[in-house]
Amino acid sequence: MNKLSILIVLGCLLVSCESINYVPAVTSQMTTARKGQHVDFATLRQGRTLLVHRCIECHTLPLLWRYRTEDWPGIVDSMSHRSSLKPAEREAIVAYILAVRSVEP
């Protein structure tokens, strides 16, 4: 019975982790989400792709709400050399993160 309880708890934890969408798909709403700024769809998609490929080489993905909007460019910048990101790729990742933050509640 104890083993079953542990398995149920572990299962619930995994399901709850999986139900959190760490990297939501790019929507057209995201392209105009940031006031006064338009980011093209392709850049946001590239940013998402790079985020899920390069960043997990060293660490798991944090919730995008974990850090303040103004902190994200510096955070990505600090690890861009390690993950071999070119300036445009680094900007694409930041653009995606900020766009997600702008549209998600």
Place this chain on the structure above:
Amino acid sequence: MKPTLRVVIFVAALLPVLPSFGGARHFTFLYEANTSAPGSLELENWVTWRHAAGPGRFDQVDFRHELEYGITEKFQGSIYLADWFYESDPEHSGFTYSDTAIELIYNLTNPIVDPVGLSIYGELRVGDRLIELESKLISQKNFGPLILVYNATLESVWEGSDLAEREGEFSQALGASYEISPRVSAGIELLHEFVFPEWRDTEQIRNFFIGPNVSYRRGNWFLTITALAQATDTQDEPDFQLRTIFGIGL
């Protein structure tokens, strides 16, 4: 433990000090599905200490020096410059060069956005008295800070003076790693081996190892350590294994 072996372990601990950047490993007996960034180059130094007690007691320390290069976003290649080892048993002790190897990994799906992250792996080891082919299916799923990985591996080995000794091995490994902080992860690794001497299963050799791992990363380097204990009772197999991988970007 013999003084010479102590020296070897001490020197091995210093090897990571050599100038050597890139993705961090959370496991040492398992591979993760993600591949290195295109254009990135990393040196990884592997040290594995195997110890067996009892009548067939032995100590062996294996060294591997891997140069890993990201070829495309989903394809990486590695060269193991030299695999060598130090062994010590009641009859003899000494250093031996084993082989040089190449390894290729192709990533098929991503562990975050796809239901399961998958990669395929191939390795060829060639030495003075050794040829080994190894293929692997790597699967991984990330659940927030938790990484779950499963590897299925098939190995074919030809060894001896005229490569007459043949052996096959199927192994499966399961690992879990939880990210305690962006720099530290800890988890568990399980290794289940099925050994087929001469490609036969008459001896029914099954080995099962289990143990904890811990990984630390900072700047352009990482260090991951796993300690495995044998849960079965197979003669000629280590009772205990300790593997350290130190990686640094070049």
